[in-house]
Amino acid sequence: MSVLDVRGVTVALGGRPVLDDVSLTVEAGELTGLIGPNGAGKTTLLRAVLGLVRMSTGAVLVDGRPSRPGRSAIGYVPQRHEFAWDFPIAVEHAVMTGLSGRLSPFRRPGVDDWRAVGEALERVRMSDLARRPVGELSGGQRQRVLVARALALQPRVLLLDEPFTGLDLPTQELLTELFLDLAREDRAVLMTTHDLVGALDTCSRIALLNRTVIADAAPSDLLDPEPWMRTFGVGENSPLLKILKVM
Numbered sequence: 001m002s003v004l005d006v007r008g009v010t011v012a013l014g015g016r017p018v019l020d021d022v023s024l025t026v027e028a029g030e031l032t033g034l035i036g037p038n039g040a041g042k043t044t045l046l047r048a049v050l051g052l053v054r055m056s057t058g059a060v061l062v063d064g065r066p067s068r069p070g071r072s073a074i075g076y077v078p079q080r081h082e083f084a085w086d087f088p089i090a091v092e093h094a095v096m097t098g099l100s101g102r103l104s105p106f107r108r109p110g111v112d113d114w115r116a117v118g119e120a121l122e123r124v125r126m127s128d129l130a131r132r133p134v135g136e137l138s139g140g141q142r143q144r145v146l147v148a149r150a151l152a153l154q155p156r157v158l159l160l161d162e163p164f165t166g167l168d169l170p171t172q173e174l175l176t177e178l179f180l181d182l183a184r185e186d187r188a189v190l191m192t193t194h195d196l197v198g199a200l201d202t203c204s205r206i207a208l209l210n211r212t213v214i215a216d217a218a219p220s221d222l223l224d225p226e227p228w229m230r231t232f233g234v235g236e237n238s239p240l241l242k243i244l245k246v247m
């Protein structure tokens with residue numbers, strides 16, 4: 001049984017179709033790269049999985065059960081600019097906000113919650129910066145805080161929205177290793193990225209999306225340029241297709 005099972009999801013936003021009959025599965029242990037041009041609907045798909053946008057048709061199952069917004073074990077790492085970094089809180093409190101679905105105004109964080117935050121920070125090697133205000137962090141450190149925030153929930157499914165944007169290569173490599181480790185620990189990881197070469201190199205599967213899934217296969221089975229041309233709307237001489245020749 002797939003950990004994440006997206007079935008026939010259709011979404012319209014502002015009266016316009018954005019996703020059309022999208023089906024996709026991610027197995028335990030898999031890091032799937034979700035690839036497509038700007039506006040293809042990648043972020044919308046992640047938001048649909050989270051229950052943040054309304055689907056006109058379709059279903060999302062986690063471990064075979066219909067996902068319930070705020071209840072299912074889905075960790076979400078949004079694009080870095082979506083987090084309020086100028087908010088005056090320390091790293092450990094920012095990570096605690098990942099547990100807000102499980103806390104309420106009437107339940108303050110307990111020992112277990114702080115333990116989960118501590119473990120998540122350790123996981124991303126940020127324990128020594130736990131008390132640092134988030135506004136003082138570098139881009140790579142901020143990305144690690146967002147990953148810790150998603151991990152605090154101990155999710156079965158991890159959704160990553162363009163986690164490498166603006167990061168130097170060593171930080172990208174560190175995060176890639178972390179994402180692969182997290183997948184190996186029996187999680188399903190789905191990551192949007194514009195780094196095609198990196199995705200072909202590291203992901204176990206690639207899903208090509210442009211409003212609908214055009215191909216979904218292991219990188220070694222995606223050497224035919226046709227689905228890439230359809231996904232990106234480019235011709236056979238496009239420089240984009242050179243990535244397939246270096247594989």
Ligand SMILES: Nc1ncnc2c1ncn2[C@@H]1O[C@H](COP(=O)(O)OP(=O)(O)OP(=O)(O)O)[C@@H](O)[C@H]1O
Binds near residue numbers: 013036043045
């Ligand atoms: N709240 C909204 N209301 C109306 N249209 C929206 C809304 N959010 C997104 N869209 C539209 O939905 C389409 C898909 O957007 P989405 O952000 O999911 O694409 P994406 O593949 O993540 O793009 P990018 O690679 O640029 O991040 C775009 O045409 C966008 O303009």
